Amino acid sequence: xxxxxxxxxxxxxxxxxxxxxxxxxxxxxxxxxxxxxxxxxxxxxxxxxxxxxxxxxxxxxxxxxxxxxxxxxxxxxxxxxxxxxxxxxxxxxxxxxxxxxxxxxxxxxxxxxxxxxxxxxxxxxxxxxxxxxxxxxxxxxxxxxxxxxxxxxxxxxxxxxxxxxxxxxxxxxxxxxxxxxxxxxxxxxxxxxxxx
Amino acid sequence: xxxxxxxxxxxxxxxxxxxxxxxxxxxxxxxxxxxxxxxxxxxxxxxxxxxxxxxxxxxxxxxxxxxxxxxxxxxxxxxxxxxxxxxxxxxxxxxxxxxxxxxxxxxxxxxxxxxxxxxxxxxxxxxxxxxxxxxxxxxxxxxxxxxxxxxxxxxxxxxxxxxxxxxxxxxxxxxxxxxxxxxxxxxxxxxxxxxxxxxxxxxxxxxxxxxxxxxxxxxxxxxxxxxxxxxxxxxxxxxxxxxxxxxxxxx
Numbered sequence: 001x002x003x004x005x006x007x008x009x010x011x012x013x014x015x016x017x018x019x020x021x022x023x024x025x026x027x028x029x030x031x032x033x034x035x036x037x038x039x040x041x042x043x044x045x046x047x048x049x050x051x052x053x054x055x056x057x058x059x060x061x062x063x064x065x066x067x068x069x070x071x072x073x074x075x076x077x078x079x080x081x082x083x084x085x086x087x088x089x090x091x092x093x094x095x096x097x098x099x100x101x102x103x104x105x106x107x108x109x110x111x112x113x114x115x116x117x118x119x120x121x122x123x124x125x126x127x128x129x130x131x132x133x134x135x136x137x138x139x140x141x142x143x144x145x146x147x148x149x150x151x152x153x154x155x156x157x158x159x160x161x162x163x164x165x166x167x168x169x170x171x172x173x174x175x176x177x178x179x180x181x182x183x184x185x186x187x188x189x190x191x192x193x194x195x196x
Numbered sequence: 197x198x199x200x201x202x203x204x205x206x207x208x209x210x211x212x213x214x215x216x217x218x219x220x221x222x223x224x225x226x227x228x229x230x231x232x233x234x235x236x237x238x239x240x241x242x243x244x245x246x247x248x249x250x251x252x253x254x255x256x257x258x259x260x261x262x263x264x265x266x267x268x269x270x271x272x273x274x275x276x277x278x279x280x281x282x283x284x285x286x287x288x289x290x291x292x293x294x295x296x297x298x299x300x301x302x303x304x305x306x307x308x309x310x311x312x313x314x315x316x317x318x319x320x321x322x323x324x325x326x327x328x329x330x331x332x333x334x335x336x337x338x339x340x341x342x343x344x345x346x347x348x349x350x351x352x353x354x355x356x357x358x359x360x361x362x363x364x365x366x367x368x369x370x371x372x373x374x375x376x377x378x379x380x381x382x383x384x385x386x387x388x389x390x391x392x393x394x395x396x397x398x399x400x401x402x403x404x405x406x407x408x409x410x411x412x413x414x415x416x417x418x419x420x421x422x423x424x425x426x427x428x429x430x431x432x433x434x435x436x437x438x439x440x441x442x443x444x445x446x447x
Contacts, residue, residue, distance in 0.1 A: 005318075012289075012294070014263075014266060014290065014291070014292045015266055015292055015294070016348065017271060018266050018292065021267070022270065047294075047317065047320070048316070048317055049317055068322070094273070107391075112390075112391060112392055112393045112416060113391060113392070114318065114319050114392070114393075115198065116319065116362070116363065116393050116416075117198055117199060117201050117241065117393070117416070117417070118198070118199040118201065118241055118446045119197065119199065121197045138199060138446040140271070140272055142272075142319040142362075144318070144319075145320070146211045158197070159198060173348055178272075180270070181270065181271060181272045182270070182271075183236070183270050183271055184270075186270065189272060195201075
């Protein structure tokens, strides 16, 4: 029961745990398959690099586990990217929950990479984690790779190109930004996910 | 559109916030967690905590402080000071820091940047550079700005980015604590020549200085300490000032 935060080699688990505690929610940071399977909600966080993260998930069997989860799952940042089919970062085969390809931001004059800082998120669909309350608010980003806008995109942010700020397929939700670092807006988005 | 960031910097010594004028003459500016939370509530976009303690016990106190910051503050924060190896970085990230900044240790051992970037990703690695305009060029200094090196600002910043630094935090020691504005000319050159975000530091004394550094100085973020600690400029008022002048900031 409760919330499980998946423990692996690319997580900023402690930050996610702290953000849940601020909401009064006690969560478990774990790589135990049974605990993850039994949790009401699962958060798949991430800060890091795709190929080493995927190697770790494969070596521990977490890759199969994550794909098989039935409860609401929230992938954050690289968690969103790892839910896709393939990432250009390290030419990595990913989990394939989202039929989408992760690309590197193209070089564009005057635009810095990584995309780092606060940018606005615009909802495209009421089915994701962005509500009217958080629509068009600033959220915090740090990333060099992005998922192009596709039919799974539920919210968009524009930086060099419009990209998937949030996605959803069935019970799998995700954000490219870091709700756990996005102040009051981020807190509201995490709350939306927890109340699903 | 990506917002320009306002970043208060908290120098921490023995668990307290201090701020120097030209890197000496410290004055007490309060509890670092309470101060950080106040800034976050007022609209700061990120925080930087610099550990200026030299002692071993002081270092351990700082790691505890990092954990308390992570527990209490819901915006990103960078920590720096005394980071000499990948293990130091790991300890601070595990304690809840989002990024680390390296300065003197990277100048002495540039491979440190490669090591941090390859292990934790470029987004974690902020290269802080203290420089002073000397003999017609910007020369880099180490040890809190006390010791000159042979390296020059632009070439060192470029090398740092090549090695994997995800951001450059440049402090002009000529401007630091003087409150007459940021070093906009050289900042704009840095921003033009680097592919990563540039954080401007040193010289903030008025709201107009922030406007200048985001326009003429082309900075992605601006950092300041004393003017915030001593309530000379409020963050909410500063951001409103910038917003009213068409600078994209998060309100």
